Each structure stands twice: as C-alpha cells, then as structure tokens.
Amino acid sequence: MQNHEAEAEYEAFVHARSAALFRTAFLLTGDRHLAEDLLQTALFRTARHWNRIHGRPEAYARRILYTQNISWWRARRHLHEQPLEPWHDRPLPSTDADLRTDLLAALARLTPRQRTVLVLRHVEDLTETQVADVLGIRLGTVKSTAREAAARLRAIAPELDPALHTRPGPTDLEETR
Amino acid sequence: MTLREDLERLADAVPAPPVDPTTWARARRARRRDRSIVAAAALLTIIGIGAVLVGVPGTPRAETASTSPVTGVPDRLRPVPPHVLESGTASGRGWEVTDDPAIGVGVAAWVQNARHPVVVGVDGDYHVLRLPGFLGDLWGEATRQDAGLTLSPSGTKVAYAWGDRGRDGVIDRSGLAVMNLETGRLTAYALKGAAGTAVSAIAWSPNEGLIGWEGQQFDAATPNGLSGARPVAGVIDYRLDDVGPSLDVAGLGAVSVDDAGTVVVAATGRLTSISGRQVSTRRFDGPSEPRIAASPRNAVGWSVVGAFNTRSLDYLDQDDRRRRVPLQIPAGTDWDIAPVGWNGYDAIVATREYADDGQVSSHLRAVDTRTGRTRIVGDAEVGGPTSGFLSIATDRIVPRAITVPAGPAPDWPAAGPGVAGLAWRVGLALALVSGLVAAMRRRRHRTPSL
Numbered sequence: 001m002q003n004h005e006a007e008a009e010y011e012a013f014v015h016a017r018s019a020a021l022f023r024t025a026f027l028l029t030g031d032r033h034l035a036e037d038l039l040q041t042a043l044f045r046t047a048r049h050w051n052r053i054h055g056r057p058e059a060y061a062r063r064i065l066y067t068q069n070i071s072w073w074r075a076r077r078h079l080h081e082q083p084l085e086p087w088h089d090r091p092l093p094s095t096d097a098d099l100r101t102d103l104l105a106a107l108a109r110l111t112p113r114q115r116t117v118l119v120l121r122h123v124e125d126l127t128e129t130q131v132a133d134v135l136g137i138r139l140g141t142v143k144s145t146a147r148e149a150a151a152r153l154r155a156i157a158p159e160l161d162p163a164l165h166t167r168p169g170p171t172d173l174e175e176t177r
Numbered sequence: 178m179t180l181r182e183d184l185e186r187l188a189d190a191v192p193a194p195p196v197d198p199t200t201w202a203r204a205r206r207a208r209r210r211d212r213s214i215v216a217a218a219a220l221l222t223i224i225g226i227g228a229v230l231v232g233v234p235g236t237p238r239a240e241t242a243s244t245s246p247v248t249g250v251p252d253r254l255r256p257v258p259p260h261v262l263e264s265g266t267a268s269g270r271g272w273e274v275t276d277d278p279a280i281g282v283g284v285a286a287w288v289q290n291a292r293h294p295v296v297v298g299v300d301g302d303y304h305v306l307r308l309p310g311f312l313g314d315l316w317g318e319a320t321r322q323d324a325g326l327t328l329s330p331s332g333t334k335v336a337y338a339w340g341d342r343g344r345d346g347v348i349d350r351s352g353l354a355v356m357n358l359e360t361g362r363l364t365a366y367a368l369k370g371a372a373g374t375a376v377s378a379i380a381w382s383p384n385e386g387l388i389g390w391e392g393q394q395f396d397a398a399t400p401n402g403l404s405g406a407r408p409v410a411g412v413i414d415y416r417l418d419d420v421g422p423s424l425d426v427a428g429l430g431a432v433s434v435d436d437a438g439t440v441v442v443a444a445t446g447r448l449t450s451i452s453g454r455q456v457s458t459r460r461f462d463g464p465s466e467p468r469i470a471a472s473p474r475n476a477v478g479w480s481v482v483g484a485f486n487t488r489s490l491d492y493l494d495q496d497d498r499r500r501r502v503p504l505q506i507p508a509g510t511d512w513d514i515a516p517v518g519w520n521g522y523d524a525i526v527a528t529r530e531y532a533d534d535g536q537v538s539s540h541l542r543a544v545d546t547r548t549g550r551t552r553i554v555g556d557a558e559v560g561g562p563t564s565g566f567l568s569i570a571t572d573r574i575v576p577r578a579i580t581v582p583a584g585p586a587p588d589w590p591a592a593g594p595g596v597a598g599l600a601w602r603v604g605l606a607l608a609l610v611s612g613l614v615a616a617m618r619r620r621r622h623r624t625p626s627l
Binding site for chain 1: 179180181183184185187188189193194195197200201203204205207208211503
C-alpha cells in the first residue's frame, strides 16, 4: 500500500470514528482532558501500526483506549492531581442535569478498572468473557469488579440503582445485584 | 432510562476535540524508528551470538582440554606469554593459571621471569602455579639467587624455595617446601637462621627420598635488611620429614645429592662434599659460577656442571672424579649449558647457542660423554643457564629418543592488552544489552492482538 493511500484511509477513519471513540474515552476517564489524551494516544498508535491493523482499525483503537486508561491509572495512582477545571464545573446541556451530575460524580468515584468494566459491559455491549479478554484479566475478576462497581454506584447515587437494573448487559447481570 | 442511555447522553454532551493533524506524520517517523531499532537489535544479537560461539579474544575458556597426551618430556618447551603469567587464575585449551597445585604428574618445570613456577603436565598442558610461600626473587639481588624450584624424578612433586611472612610482611621463616602435585599436600621445612635460610638451589635424590639444598643463612634479620650471610648446605629426608643440619660450605653454585645422602656443592673453583656431618672441600678446576647440577640415575656421571660460553662439558663420574668432555661445537658458536639430567652415557643439557651471525637458538641436547658428540632432542626456549631452573622428570626420559613429540601449542589468549580485549568485552556487553533492551521495548510497544 502506498503511503499516501494509507494516509488517506487513516484520515477517513479518524474523520468518521474519532467522535465515537472520544465518547468512549470520556466515559472511561470521566475527564475531558484525559479523554483527549487517551484518544490521541489511541489514534497515534493506530497510525503507527496502520499497515498491520489495516481493515480493523476501530477495534484496535478501542482496545488501546481500554488498556491504556488502566495503564495510566496504574502509573499515576500514586499521584494525587487536582484538576484545574473540575468536570462538575462544566455546564451540561438542558434536561436531566441533576441526574447527569450525579452520574458523573458517581463515575468519578469508581476506580478506572471499575469504570472501564462498567463502560465495556453497558455501553460497548461486550460480554464478560470479552471484557476479560480485552483487559487481559480473569473472568472472575471481571465479575467481581462489576459487582463492586454496581455496589459503589448504588451507595453513591441510589437513584441510579433502578437504572442499573433496567436493562441488563448482553449476559446475565446477576453479578451487579 | 437505562444506565447505558444515561452514559451515552453524558458522553454526547461533551464535544469531540479536533484530532492533531500531525498524528500520521509522527506515527510515520515512529515506524521508521521501530524499523531501525529492530534492525539494530537483530544485528547486535547476531554479533553477540556469533561472538559467544567463536569465543572472545582474551577470554579464557572454561574447559582445560589437553593439547595431546604426551607421557614423556615433550620435545618442545614453550615459554608462557608474560600476560598469561601475570593474569589471575584462568584457563584455556592446554594451559591454566591456578592456585590449585594438584595438577597430577609433571614432566618439566621451571621458573619464569624469576617468580612464576611453570609445570608442564604429563598430558602436555602448561600449568602456571601459584605456590604457597614461593619466594621467587623476593630475597633480592643481595642474596645472589632468584629462587629455586626442582621437579622430582617421578614428576609427582616440586621442591622450591619457601618463606613465610610475619604480620609486618617481613619474611620471618624460610627454607624449602615440597608440593605434592598429585594430592596438593604441602610440606614446608623451615631452616635455621635469622629469618631462616634463603635457599638458592635444590636437588632431588634419584629415589626421591632426599632433597639436597644450598643457600644463605643470615645472622640477623630486620625490616631494613639482612646481615651476616654465609653459604650453607644440607639435606632433608623427605620420607622421614627430617631436616639435617645446615653446614657451612665454601661457596654456592650447584648442588646434587645421591640416594645415600651425599650432597655435593659445586662452587667456582671448589667442590664441597657433605656426608652426614662430614664436610670436605677440594679444589675444582671447573667452570666459573656453576649454576645447576643434576641428580644421576643409572648414569655414568655423578653431576653435570653448567657453564657459560663453554666448549666443553664438566661432570663428576661415579668415582667422584672430575671429567671434562670437549664438545663438538661448530666453529663460531658459543654455548651456555644448564644440565637437566642423565640418560645412560648421555648427559642431557639445555643449551643457549650463539652463532657469529647473531642467531640465538635454545635446545635440549644429549651429550655423549664418551665422544663429546651432541644431538638435539628438543627445543627448550626456557630454562637456559641464566634463568629458569629448568628441571625434568628424569624417570620420564625415554631411552634413545629421550623426548616425545610435543602436542600443539596451548591456546594462549591473545596478547596484548587489555584495551582491545576490554573494548571487545564492552562492545559485546553493549550489543547484548542493546539487543535485550530493544527486544523488551519492542515487546512493550507491541500492539495488542485484535
């Protein structure tokens, strides 16, 4: 493949999918700036290995999002940064503002791994087995992490609890009870 | 509303940022770096593996393989390279520098550079021994000796000038020691005298039961020096661990001892015989400064006396009569001779031969004491009369041939420096580390499987 052709394909991919990838990145990090960094990292690595992953760039990019977020957390968990512009100071559009604020606050209280499992299960629609495979952890760890995430959400934002049960993930949500 | 819907709405509310337009260009540069790193790692790894397979110059190999099995005195005795002599314990094919003296049986031994005992094993290997208490030339010039070392006739032991240092580093006991090369057992004999006796020449009796010696005994020894030196000689019964008296002799030069315990010391112009406590001295019209005497075994002679610039061979016959045999030396040639043994009528000597054209050669020669004819039985680049104290296991002399073919030269490590060797080692280490780091980096950056 000629380089300019590959570049054109990459640009098309970025144009088409970067917004969706950013949404996932935002949910994984709970922070806009971290989400931007995470997206840039994923897109850079995707470009770097474009020839090898040609044909399935989004799957690759998403996997980078999932794993890199946890890697960052592991590398930075001993640092306690104070964001200059806390996420809850941002204006959020219109309706259900309170619920979203609660939800973001609740997500922020989760660990990156808990948040990642939650997002993969309920937003990305992955099965527990797929989550275990993507994150490189055991199936039991996925289940226990999902249980802990649900328990913490209930404790932080009880009003979210019904929502959590309203629509199960692709497999049985027993672990969230 | 489900959690999923809540989350999606939450994410939708945050506008997507613009993607850095230089991402592709940066990724392309990174790909080039990746390829360069991989190529370099592969090259360095190949170099490293190749270096390991072919061996590193200057690095001793772990195994000590014999060059070839030789059961007698090899017809070529090679000097050990100086950088090997000075190295720490190490080994390679056909050689070693070791502090473990249990090397088996030796066939030839000498002292190289006045302080390094070398023993050639019956297997042809060269062993540089770190013998405990070996003095070398530590006594200094004042003692007119540079340390004796003599291989026993069977080749199973070496006797050498020995000393023991006190806490202040000054030698406070000295004499001679016997190292059993088969067992590694050391037997040290401290001789009388302030700080002991500086032994300068040693001889084994043919049956290995006795050791004759000569040296200098001091009346006083201080950290500043020794004083009151006088020449003494004596005999040690090795089998009974009995040290005989140190008796004054007329001078020092060469020593020999027979199985009955008679010691003969040949000095310039004088010959001293010691039997028990009887000492007799007579005039000896032989070469000046005789250096070494050899013990006889089934020989017609009693003691061969080495000499410088000689054209004849002096020895004592079995009746203790001096004999002089004119040597058939080519005109325009001078020889230095150091006797090393007997083979029937043949006196075996190490020679250093100087031709008028400037050529110098070193040989082992058999001198027929009946005719004065000589023949070369080997090359000995060590142990000339001016250095080395070359001795051979006389029991290992092969009748007629006297010597056996030597094996190939030991695989000495490359001479020189350390700079090249060090650079090579550093380069190899860098290559391996770089390859490893590159591989680890490559692995860490490897893309997750899809």
